[in-house]
Amino acid sequence: MNEITKQVGNLDLIENWQSVANGVWKSEIGDMNSEKRYISLAAEAPRLDRINGLSPTSFPLENCMPSFQDKDGKITVRIPTEKDEHIYGFGLQFDGLKKNKTVLTLNTDHWGKGNGRTHAPVPFYISSRGYGVFFNTARFMKVYCQIGNRKDSQNNPLPVDRNPVSGSEPINPWQAVPQGDAVEAHIIGKGMELVIFGGTSMLDVIQRYNLYCGGGTLPPLWGLGFWHRVHATFDADQTEAELSEFNKKQFPLDVIGLEPGWMSSSYPCTFEWQTARFSDPFSFVERLRKQGVRLNLWINPYISPESGIYEKIYPYSGSHLVWLGLVPDYYMSQARQLLVQQHTKEHLKIGISGYKVDEVDGYDFWLWPDHATFPSGTSGETMRQTYGLLMQELLYKDLFKQNNQRTYGNVRSSNGAASGYPFVIYSDSYNHKEYITGISSASLCGILWTPEIRNASSAREWLNRMQTVCFSSMAKLNAWATGLQPWSFSEVEDAVRQVIQLRMRLLPYIYSSFANYYFNGVPPIRAMILEDDGNTEIETRIDSQLDSEANPYAMDKIIEKTDQFMFGPSIMVAPFYENQATERYVYLPPGKWYDFYSGQYAGSDTTILVKSELLNDKIPLFVKDGALIPMLKQDVMNTEEVIGHDLEVRHYGVDDGTFQLYEDDGKSFDYQKGVYRIRTLSFTNQRLTETISKDDADSMFGSVSLKRMI
Numbered sequence: 155m156n157e158i159t160k161q162v163g164n165l166d167l168i169e170n171w172q173s174v175a176n177g178v179w180k181s182e183i184g185d186m187n188s189e190k191r192y193i194s195l196a197a198e199a200p201r202l203d204r205i206n207g208l209s210p211t212s213f214p215l216e217n218c219m220p221s222f223q224d225k226d227g228k229i230t231v232r233i234p235t236e237k238d239e240h241i242y243g244f245g246l247q248f249d250g251l252k253k254n255k256t257v258l259t260l261n262t263d264h265w266g267k268g269n270g271r272t273h274a275p276v277p278f279y280i281s282s283r284g285y286g287v288f289f290n291t292a293r294f295m296k297v298y299c300q301i302g303n304r305k306d307s308q309n310n311p312l313p314v315d316r317n318p319v320s321g322s323e324p325i326n327p328w329q330a331v332p333q334g335d336a337v338e339a340h341i342i343g344k345g346m347e348l349v350i351f352g353g354t355s356m357l358d359v360i361q362r363y364n365l366y367c368g369g370g371t372l373p374p375l376w377g378l379g380f381w382h383r384v385h386a387t388f389d390a391d392q393t394e395a396e397l398s399e400f401n402k403k404q405f406p407l408d409v410i411g412l413e414p415g416w417m418s419s420s421y422p423c424t425f426e427w428q429t430a431r432f433s434d435p436f437s438f439v440e441r442l443r444k445q446g447v448r449l450n451l452w453i454n455p456y457i458s459p460e461s462g463i464y465e466k467i468y469p470y471s472g473s474h475l476v477w478l479g480l481v482p483d484y485y486m487s488q489a490r491q492l493l494v495q496q497h498t499k500e501h502l503k504i505g506i507s508g509y510k511v512d513e514v515d516g517y518d519f520w521l522w523p524d525h526a527t528f529p530s531g532t533s534g535e536t537m538r539q540t541y542g543l544l545m546q547e548l549l550y551k552d553l554f555k556q557n558n559q560r561t562y563g564n565v566r567s568s569n570g571a572a573s574g575y576p577f578v579i580y581s582d583s584y585n586h587k588e589y590i591t592g593i594s595s596a597s598l599c600g601i602l603w604t605p606e607i608r609n610a611s612s613a614r615e616w617l618n619r620m621q622t623v624c625f626s627s628m629a630k631l632n633a634w635a636t637g638l639q640p641w642s643f644s645e646v647e648d649a650v651r652q653v654i655q656l657r658m659r660l661l662p663y664i665y666s667s668f669a670n671y672y673f674n675g676v677p678p679i680r681a682m683i684l685e686d687d688g689n690t691e692i693e694t695r696i697d698s699q700l701d702s703e704a705n706p707y708a709m710d711k712i713i714e715k716t717d718q719f720m721f722g723p724s725i726m727v728a729p730f731y732e733n734q735a736t737e738r739y740v741y742l743p744p745g746k747w748y749d750f751y752s753g754q755y756a757g758s759d760t761t762i763l764v765k766s767e768l769l770n771d772k773i774p775l776f777v778k779d780g781a782l783i784p785m786l787k788q789d790v791m792n793t794e795e796v797i798g799h800d801l802e803v804r805h806y807g808v809d810d811g812t813f814q815l816y817e818d819d820g821k822s823f824d825y826q827k828g829v830y831r832i833r834t835l836s837f838t839n840q841r842l843t844e845t846i847s848k849d850d851a852d853s854m855f856g857s858v859s860l861k862r863m864i
């Protein structure tokens with residue numbers, strides 16, 4: 155290892171590390187004065203107090219010090235890696251978590267797959283050696299992850315003769331891509347800030363990253379209920395008729411989302427009501443609220459010439475149009491004020507609960523070009539990398555937080571330092587396996603992702619997708635194009651209702667898991683590699699055979715198992731999907747696991763086959779030994795009915811266990827001032843006990859009673 159601490163070639167060691175908190179160091183390279191840091195767009199200030207409460211840890215890169223080069227307008231950073239070190243992350247990537255031996259272009263993009271371009275190209279990775287690296291500069295970034303071999307490196311593999319004479323075949327095969335010994339990344343810009351996180355485990359590293367970015371978000375309780383986005387052309391009557399159907403069919407519903415047709419004109423947008431469809435928005439919203447349902451509005455940021463704010467916002471917008479609408483520069487307070495005034499009057503004041511911010515990721519062909527200019531001086535490139543974040547910041551801080559009202563909504567792009575934002579990413583892509591992978595990859599970079607359901611080619615697919623989405627950050631049916639309802643496939647209507655009801659009954663457990671995200675940075679839904687530091691990750695290596703004609707640059711392929719994930723502290727979810735629609739293998743890591751529904755022992759460090767038939771068409775769920783799971787005693791139709799509801803606390807397995815049940819008002823920001831309550835539930839000596847560990851708010855749930863799952 156010692157060799158790689160040495161200065162490599164003409165690169166300079168990065169030495170000016172500043173310790174910011176326990177296990178967090180940062181350093182600036184070049185000139186950051188004209189560069190934007192993602193962290194400056196975070197929802198909340200760094201939670202240094204919480205970081206300092208984590209286990210002490212020393213600088214993790216002492217033996218493999220990063221180096222840099224500032225040349226030709228490019229800042230390049232090199233972080234040495236060991237041969238068997240695993241690198242995970244780089245944002246919401248749908249093709250897997252592990253990023254060894256790959257080249258990534260981290261560029262905000264709607265359609266990219268497998269090359270780094272994605273809805274949230276977060277320049278943050280974690281290593282199996284227990285550290286994380288955050289490139290905190292809002293630029294396009296190109297990353298060579300163990301790809302490329304410097305001539306002055308001591309760690310290159312030996313060259314292999316690709317055409318050996320017979321009898322002299324080399325021991326190792328010739329490799330099209332020889333193993334590299336570093337993560338090398340560059341941006342085109344004047345400066346770069348690097349933040350390094352240490353930790354006792356990969357989860358500890360992620361916690362530090364999330365806390366450094368202000369902590370995880372705590373959504374309002376209603377945000378965690380069921381969401382339904384109606385068809386884009388629906389009017390008020392059709393929307394209300396849909397709501398009546400939910401009631402009639404006994405399907406829970408918390409939020410209705412209106413799609414573009416609510417607006418007088420969209421793509422570009424006016425943000426004003428389409429009165430032919432919604433003649434009296436105020437009364438409409440009020441009628442929904444009386445039934446316990448909130449309204450969320452679709453928007454994209456591009457402003458139509460028909461909008462009342464077009465003229466005023468014109469000087470504060472970029473050089474180029476998107477869909478012939480203005481692109482406001484929300485780095486300028488004048489632009490922010492204009493939008494906030496309009497949204498307050500037309501939406502917030504009449505009771506709108508939040509937004510779905512579409513099209514902030516774009517695509518080269520319809521977004522502004524990289525050379526577009528903006529009046530604040532922000533480059534087109536930086537604007538693209540941060541536009542989703544900027545919209546979240548504007549709506550969260552200037553509209554909702556300002557009014558002490560929590561929100562929960564959607565956004566189609568995000569980036570670094572986003573963990574504090576109550577916005578969930580979604581996509582127009584629709585591959586079920588990739589959607590499940592997204593759940594895990596989101597947990598590695600401080601964002602939330604919903605594998606929303608829109609359509610299906612069979613009742614089975616409908617059920618499987620519904621089950622997946624009910625175990626995600628946002629349980630949402632997006633029927634904007636299909637007009638489908640949860641009961642549209644009658645063969646599975648009961649099973650669909652059951653899984654939505656199960657989500658509702660799990661709300662006390664889910665809400666507390668989000669509180670743990672807020673307080674401790676622990677992602678509420680997590681990749682399995684965070685459970686045991688990747689020790690039991692399962693992957694299949696597909697060897698690729700060199701063939702001069704058909705496969706002249708043969709590269710082995712690693713297929714990771716990303717179709718299982720953790721939901722809250724103790725439930726592991728293994729959805730059915732695609733060709734594993736009714737049967738699939740589930741890996742149970744070391745530690746005893748129990749079937750969620752029956753409480754029966756399922757196994758430890760083993761792979762089992764599960765069949766939907768034997769589960770009565772339920773989603774496979776496994777629970778850790780000793781887990782306590784607080785659930786509502788009965789089904790509810792929305793989160794208004796949750797308040798004061800008695801809880802059944804399930805105990806699984808044989809071990810003792812505890813659970814911190816979190817309570818607050820579920821809707822305001824008062825919890826940030828300490829107005830909350832913690833009920834510590836413990837199972838010891840075969841009994842359930844409850845202690846109130848903090849008592850600074852009214853209780854949210856009723857009394858608890860134990861249910862032993864044996």
Ligand code: GAL
Pocket residue numbers: 386413414452512513581582632634
């Ligand atoms: C898409 C978005 C969809 C839907 C649609 C409405 O771009 O991803 O979810 O909102 O716009 O036009």
